[in-house]
Every structure is written in C-alpha cells, then in structure tokens.
Amino acid sequence: GAVVSQHPSRVICKSGTSVKIECRSLDFQATTMFWYRQFPKQSLMLMATSNEGSKATYEQGVEKDKFLINHASLTLSTLTVTSAHPEDSSFYICSARDHTGSGVNTEAFFGQGTRLTVV
Amino acid sequence: LAKTTQPISMDSYEGQEVNITCSHNNIATNDYITWYQQFPSQGPRFIIQGYKTKVTNEVASLFIPADRKSSTLSLPRVSLSDTAVYYCLVGDVSSFQKLVFGTGTRLLVSP
Numbered sequence: 001g002a003v004v005s006q007h008p009s010r011v012i013c014k015s016g017t018s019v020k021i022e023c024r025s026l027d028f029q030a031t032t033m034f035w036y037r038q039f040p041k042q043s044l045m046l047m048a049t050s051n052e053g054s055k056a057t058y059e060q061g062v063e064k065d066k067f068l069i070n071h072a073s074l075t076l077s078t079l080t081v082t083s084a085h086p087e088d089s090s091f092y093i094c095s096a097r098d099h100t101g102s103g104v105n106t107e108a109f110f111g112q113g114t115r116l117t118v119v
Numbered sequence: 120l121a122k123t124t125q126p127i128s129m130d131s132y133e134g135q136e137v138n139i140t141c142s143h144n145n146i147a148t149n150d151y152i153t154w155y156q157q158f159p160s161q162g163p164r165f166i167i168q169g170y171k172t173k174v175t176n177e178v179a180s181l182f183i184p185a186d187r188k189s190s191t192l193s194l195p196r197v198s199l200s201d202t203a204v205y206y207c208l209v210g211d212v213s214s215f216q217k218l219v220f221g222t223g224t225r226l227l228v229s230p
Contacts, residue, residue, distance in 0.1 A: 046219055107153065
C-alpha cells in the first residue's frame with residue numbers, strides 16, 4: 001500500500017532555533033498534503049494544507065510565519081518550526097492522499113509522526 | 120465538513136466483540152465514512168471505509184444504516200494489541216477535502 005514517511009521521528013532542539021520536518025510520499029504523487037499537531041491525550045489538530053507549487057493554506061489561529069510549509073515537489077512537503085519555543089513541543093503528523101488510482105474513493109495515509117521537544 | 124460524535128472511551132476484555140458507534144447527523148450525499156486507529160506516538164492507520172450498508176475487511180466491519188446518520192465500527196474478538204484510539208471521520212474523499220479529526224474513542228482492552 002501507499003506509504004508516507006516522515007523524518008525525523010524525534011528531535012530535540014534549543015529555544016530560538018528552527019527545526020525542519022520532512023514528509024514524503026514514497027510510491028505515489030501527492031499534490032496535497034496535510035500537517036497536524038497533537039498534544040498528549042488529545043486529538044489531531046489540522047494546522048495547514050500543503051499544496052504543491054503554491055502557498056499553503058493555514059487553519060485559523062495557526063501562524064504562517066511560525067510554521068513555514070514548502071511543497072516543492074509532488075512527493076515532498078516540509079514543515080519548518082521557526083524560532084521554536086517550549087510550547088511548540090508536540091507531535092507533528094503529516095498526511096497525503098493518493099489520487100492517482102482508478103477508484104473514486106481514496107484513503108488518506110499518515111506519516112509516523114515527529115516528536116518535537118524544545119528545551 | 121460533517122461533525123462526528125463518539126464515546127470518549129470504552130473498556131473491553133480480550134476475545135470480546137467491540138462496537139464503537141459514531142454519530143454524523145449532517146453527513147452530505149458525497150461523504151464517505153472512514154475509521155482510523157492510532158497507537159501512542161504513531162500516525163493514524165486506516166482501518167475501514169464505507170458509504171452505506173455493510174463493509175467488511177480482514178480486521179473490522181463497518182455498519183451504516185440507511186439514513187447514514189451514524190455508523191458502527193465492529194472489532195471481532197479484540198486482543199490487547201487493539202488498545203488504541205479510534206477515530207471516525209466523514210468527508211468527500213474523492214476530492215482534496217481536508218480531514219478533520221474529532222475526539223476519537225479510547226479503547227482499553229484488558230486481559
């Protein structure tokens with residue numbers, strides 16, 4: 001089945017630094033990818049929709065200058081947390097759909113997630 | 120986007136059948152119902168998807184009544200490894216529509 005890979009799976013950084021998280025669709029092309037964050041014991045919260053070749057669409061309350069998204073190719077989207085602070089510590093998850101199949105209906109595939117800890 | 124309502128948590132024992140119901144009263148004509156499973160510190164994993172009536176695969180069954188305002192995920196003979204959070208999502212998956220997660224149901228399977 002289709003696979004979405006995230007890297008790194010775990011990262012620790014100092015306050016004030018920036019961290020980049022990569023999301024790759026391994027065996028399909030994804031014109032659209034989604035970025036979520038998840039705090040402990042809570043559900044996934046959609047942050048933004050990443051569109052290949054155009055600007056990302058951010059959900060209300062998500063700072064676009066804080067969370068930079070680049071979707072430069074059909075298989076790669078990146079999320080950069082800029083000037084990270086301890087409150088940015090969270091579990092970040094990306095998702096993509098494979099729309100190249102012949103079926104009308106497609107499932108969304110999720111990366112394994114990235115645990116970010118800002119110290 | 121159709122809003123979903125699920126029980127916050129459920130408890131079961133190994134070998135039992137577990138049924139998790141999700142309400143989605145304002146489901147649209149083009150919307151499908153999809154269930155995901157999430158283990159701690161992992162991304163969600165697709166379980167099953169359906170539009171109406173009944174769908175069955177190797178891990179679960181999905182029951183959808185005629186009015187489609189609810190759906191029930193059925194897990195036969197659960198094991199300890201089925202302890203996870205289960206999310207019901209509703210949306211038009213043929214488009215690029217974003218997936219919005221509800222609270223999910225935290226299932227605890229005990230020996």
